Amino acid sequence: MSSVLQSSALPQSAALRSFAAQWRSRSADPLSPLRERAMQRFLELGLPSSRDETWRYTNLRSLAAQSFVDAPRETGGAIEADAALSLLDERDGAASLLMVNGHPTMPPNDFINGIEINSIREISRIDPKLLRRYLEPLSDADNARWALLNTALFVDGLYLKVTARVTAPVVILHVATGDGTNSIAYPRVIIEAAPGSSATIIEHHVAHGEHTPLNNSTTHIALGRDAQLEHYRVFATDAGATHLDSLDIRQDRGSQCKQFTVVLGGGLVRATLDAHLDEPGASLDSNSLLVGHEDRHVDCVNIVTHGAPETRSTQTARAIASDASRVIFNSKVIVNAGAVHAQSQQSCRGLLLSPTAEIDTRPQLEIHADEVKCQHGATTGRLDPDMLFYMLSRGLDRDTAQSLLVYAFLADVLTGMSVASARAAIENALIAQLPDSPTLRKFR
Amino acid sequence: MLEIKDLSARVAGKDILKGVNLKVGAGEVHAIMGPNGSGKSTLAQVLAGREDYEVTGGSVTFEGLDLLALPAEERARAGLFLGFQYPVEIPGVNNVYLLKAALNAKRKAAGEPEVDAYDFLALIRQKMKLMHMSESFLTRGVNEGFSGGEKKRNEVLQMLVLEPKLAILDETDSGLDIDALKVVSAGVNSLRDPKRAVVLVTHYQRLLDYIVPDQVHVLSGGRILKSGDKSLAEELERRGYDWVLEPQVA
16 A cells, blocks of 8 residues: 555655555555545645635645644543533434544444444445445545545445435434544545435534544435435534534435534534535535634535536525634535526625624636526625614613524524424524623523 | 703714704604605604714703613613614514513513513514504514515504603604504504603604694704694695795795
């Protein structure tokens, strides 16, 4: 496994050298040729810089001088499924799957709530072709490089196949935990929804212990014909953590996907969504709730490609930045030639709660087909003074009025969440990060 | 109850009010009429405490309080209510929630306990019936998707629930058809009593057929140019504003 380093010059930065060293330490598996190509491409692309289109606002230079080793496979202490870690309560009848630094902690070949569950390692042994379908083609778009690194270096992961109409949600609890070394984790998840099936799957990223590794996670979602999926990715790691997450969605004819990306924590969170609506009638609703506080940095990149007629997508983002935080939302809709009657709607609203916070939004449209209906809108501002005055003139005190407006700002995304307890837990966690959170709590 | 002395105010660097004098006693209904741009809405907003409207002179006393020294929320709790000309839509904030929070803010200021949830709902349903409002109001966001007429009825509904001492209604009649005008007027009239006062800002005399004022004032160029009884409104309807304004021009 050393051809990468034989065929190219030694990578320049300590980080790249350490990734190459990780690669050399991996033992061969049926995916090795594919992984090698991914590694090579990643090394060629190198770490992103501000010259890369989707990395303009996020600087990863501080990573370059660091060396990384694999994050541990187990936690230092027992993970207690306490309330703070749980998005769901018992009434939901949810099943929970635990991944520690990308390593699933369940027996292979399980079957819960009508969903077939396997480890990726097991699948690569029994059906490497199936995996290749998800790992290829290797994109070298600048927003996909971390997925390439994940493809090269992930050791294991979860493969979920939804085969029925499943009502109870499934939670994948991703725990990131370090042992004091400068480490990196490569969680990988594949969710496949068979034709006509439906499910709700929640990926919840949390940190455990004092040290949090650099997290480079990748999830694939494939929806079969007429399948329905509600998918959440919730980032709730600690303030010092860096998380680079890539989500890839492919949808077959008539399928419907409702996706929620919620950033509640993490020092630097970069979350990308790359969706392909390649068959007629496929429909995607993407929702993002991005909350920055303290000096956190949240960078969200959504690219939705309409590749077939009669496809529809919505992207709804609500960003709130307080203190000295920065929130970035880049969204792009591409309508390929032939995707007639495609419909898309991008709505991004930003709310600045402090003079030192920053929100950057950039909705883009690239249309190569006729007869399409694409709308986009982006606004960022402070609380609406007319709304505020209206409430003050009714006798509400300023804190209450402001908090109500902040809450209202988030409400239209929150109300779209159909898992009531997850919604309540997300609301709670969101509120905890906003100014005047004791006042906000009263509205619930 | 309300005494405005030589009030002047500026909006976006422009002097709009140039010495308004007005006295409203308990139990009275006053109508302020005047051509577009005369400062009627500015006066209403200044009294309610809009911050970006700069008061440049004069004083306002309300129930013995120095009104201009109070922030908007305290004016409201002291019993002043502004019915907005253009009520703002606040999606995501429920109508009932806002009303309940408003009523409780007022009760708290008066040292009274918070309203019981059940009693509150009963109260609001009773007032909704009076204002001919549909049940869906209860679940909707503040003014969200309301027609012009519904927004105005909602203003009056809020007024009825909050029972202010002084209600300033800024063109609450505009955009209403005759049936809605009757409903809104009945709502306002139901609040009339010897302890309360109402100031109606309006363009049209027709509102005054339903809510009969004690005094009518003509505001133009930031000043009150003429005051009289209800017959002044009728005369304005017949002759327009020019005859009032002319001496000013000359």
